[in-house]
Amino acid sequence: MMRCVPSxxxxxxxxxxxxxxxxxxxxxxxxxxxxxxxxxxxxxxxxDCTSSVASEELxxxxxxSIISHIAEAFSPPPFLVLSGGEPLAHPDLPRILSxxxxxxxxxxxxxxxxxxxxxALDMLVSHGIGSITISLDGLEQSHNWLRNSADAFARAxxxxxxxxxxxxxxxxxxxxxxxxxxxxxxxVAELLLSLSVPAWRLFRIFPAGRARTNAALLLDTEQTRxxxxxxxxxxxxxxxxxxxxxxxxxxxxxxxxxxxxxxVPTFCRAGINIGAILSNGTITGCTNNASLFHExxxxxxxxxxxxxxxxxxxxxxxxxxxxxxxxxKHLKDCRGxxxxxxxxxxxxxxxxxxxxxxxx
Amino acid sequence: MKWPARVWxxxxxxxLAGGISFVIAACYGTPYNYAFVGTWTIHVKSKTxxxxxxxxxSILEYVVGYAAPDSENVVYTDSNGVAFxxxxxxHSGEDYHHAALIQDIDSLQNGGAFRDTVIAKNAPDSxxxxxxxx
Numbered sequence: 182m183m184r185c186v187p188s189x190x191x192x193x194x195x196x197x198x199x200x201x202x203x204x205x206x207x208x209x210x211x212x213x214x215x216x217x218x219x220x221x222x223x224x225x226x227x228x229d230c231t232s233s234v235a236s237e238e239l240x241x242x243x244x245x246s247i248i249s250h251i252a253e254a255f256s257p258p259p260f261l262v263l264s265g266g267e268p269l270a271h272p273d274l275p276r277i278l279s280x281x282x283x284x285x286x287x288x289x290x291x292x293x294x295x296x297x298x299x300x301a302l303d304m305l306v307s308h309g310i311g312s313i314t315i316s317l318d319g320l321e322q323s324h325n326w327l328r329n330s331a332d333a334f335a336r337a338x339x340x341x342x343x344x345x346x347x348x349x350x351x352x353x354x355x356x357x358x359x360x361x362x363x364x365x366x367x368x369v370a371e372l373l374l375s376l377s378v379p380a381w382r383l384f385r386i387f388p389a390g391r392a393r394t395n396a397a398l399l400l401d402t403e404q405t406r407x408x409x410x411x412x413x414x415x416x417x418x419x420x421x422x423x424x425x426x427x428x429x430x431x432x433x434x435x436x437x438x439x440x441x442x443x444x445v446p447t448f449c450r451a452g453i454n455i456g457a458i459l460s461n462g463t464i465t466g467c468t469n470n471a472s473l474f475h476e477x478x479x480x481x482x483x484x485x486x487x488x489x490x491x492x493x494x495x496x497x498x499x500x501x502x503x504x505x506x507x508x509x510k511h512l513k514d515c516r517g518x519x520x521x522x523x524x525x526x527x528x529x530x531x532x533x534x535x536x537x538x539x540x541x
Numbered sequence: 542m543k544w545p546a547r548v549w550x551x552x553x554x555x556x557l558a559g560g561i562s563f564v565i566a567a568c569y570g571t572p573y574n575y576a577f578v579g580t581w582t583i584h585v586k587s588k589t590x591x592x593x594x595x596x597x598x599s600i601l602e603y604v605v606g607y608a609a610p611d612s613e614n615v616v617y618t619d620s621n622g623v624a625f626x627x628x629x630x631x632h633s634g635e636d637y638h639h640a641a642l643i644q645d646i647d648s649l650q651n652g653g654a655f656r657d658t659v660i661a662k663n664a665p666d667s668x669x670x671x672x673x674x675x
Binding site for chain 1: 568569570571572573580595617619
């Protein structure tokens, strides 16, 4: 069907969808970055997480108040996504989950899988987990190198096996694609199929956190092209074998390329349908946004009020017209793409697929 | 008739995507179905009780009052003749139901040529279908 839709019409339709979503700005999805504490010290960590916490974090009581506020202020309430750091490293996780469960909220989690043993998974299931994402960044050597741990791969695969057996309603695996993984994508796909993984998302590591100072982790133009080409070529055959493969929502793509690598046309929903409360209370549109896009702090601001009345930089995007993107022919469709790619300034994005790859 | 925004947005997305799954998987988040309403496992066999792999199974969602389905999600039967899908909807609080269109798209590769068949989803979340030859 999509082959019959002219690109111009498709882009016009997508603009209409996006404009309607901006107008409604219904909060569908809320990140709760419970902690920056992590049981790994990955080379590419976009949040610069470590085993100890450098700055002050929200207390468990604060998180419980926040969850209660969200449950009361939003109808229907958003889906909560517990992230980090490593959410399983939060010492009071069961208490926080009991609060979420008590408000009958739907929730999910992103985990590196290291601490996800049978008892941890049973605890999550007993609190009604609806979705989980496990990180797997290549075959054993590549994954362990990136994750800076000799047994990270074994632990992640063990966690994937447990999740597969638990028959959760929704789950997937994500891979941060770095140069060493490019040649392994077929092998990783076979591994995931053998583990009964239903869905796989591929990320290009973007220059934030520790990845900002480690250029060896970032794909260059040719490597990015290879990654996109791989997804486009393998999506249908892998889908037919039971593995849904998608490029992550990292950046805007022209419709023809978008259709080849993503299941549903995507735009950055940060601040439109997606919000985030970081471990220090910062309120923003997504966990990876730079401080340029921080809207307030939960310790002094009312989240529901902020959501209704602020987030203009995410929704209106007038500032993109004053950036280096101004002369771009894709501007009215892209509108600056993903907010998290504007790490350094609001004058130029740190990465642009269309420009880098010369996509029309 | 003025359609609610969620209906026309869904229709537009269906046209653009060629099939629908309203899943948000934000950045480094976990996937979330806008309105997850359950699962459906469909077992497909021949009249001789042999599982049929490689069938295209289009999961259709209908809203009462509309003749055409307003979403479609495609899965395929595996080597055991089983197709599994998650069901989701934008129509929480409204009356909707799901059906599956089963099509044999690979000629004789899966052991025969079978007729297109439509089944409605009824509780429980598992259905068994016997396909007739063309």
